[in-house]
Amino acid sequence: MRIYLFILLLYNLSIMITFPQRKIKKNYRSVTGHFPSVKNNKSIAYESKLEKFFFLTLEFDNDVASYQEQPQITIDFQNKTKTYSADCFVRYTPDSNKLNSLIEVKYTQELEKKREYFEEKFTSIREACKELAINFSVFTEQQYPQTYIDNIDFLYRYKTHGRESRYDEQILSLCATEKLTASELANTITQDPKELIIISNAIWGLVAVGKLRADLYDTKVSMNSFIELSS
16 A cells, blocks of 8 residues: 555656756857766756756765756746746655755846745745645855865766776775875875876776765865865
8 A cells, every 4th residue: 555655646746747858048148058967877958057067066966866957847826827947856865865856046146136026936836846745945156165166067077987997996095094185195106107197087086976085165176185085
């Protein structure tokens, strides 16, 4: 009975949240394109630079299982039943204990310019989401410092492209015993200039996949950044 009820709930949710294919409109005022999502194993369309950055943060969020652009739900807004298209639907891992979420991606300037409109609209959206047992939130450029965005943008190439892994065991072993800068770590393993480049890429690849960590929030990552094992 419980299994049947769970399947029924999923079926109803799939009916009430739809995912039409996003059509990218060319706009000279914004940056549009497709983001190569590792978590979804496909490209995700974005309609602004901020949306692209938001998708990037999801790729580095261990609580996120997958996400999809352009989810649609029905809301009651301004005395009318309307179809609302959000920017993203995020599915979280069961271990995170987080509700799946509809996300609206907006610059704070736009929110301030039409404050009353968005406050009324977001209230309607939250009421609809509550009935679906999902969350609703708004992502703005103030969510993360620009330094963090720049750092994960740099690291993401190591998620999307193949990398050399033959030095992984040595790198992880050294990080288990002491805290070193990326430069000290690489030079401890070899002095060969060609191999140093390979080892440097291996270090950033391990940071990108979460086996190593560096301070991504306060300073731009470089070979002078301290590297340690992820907890």
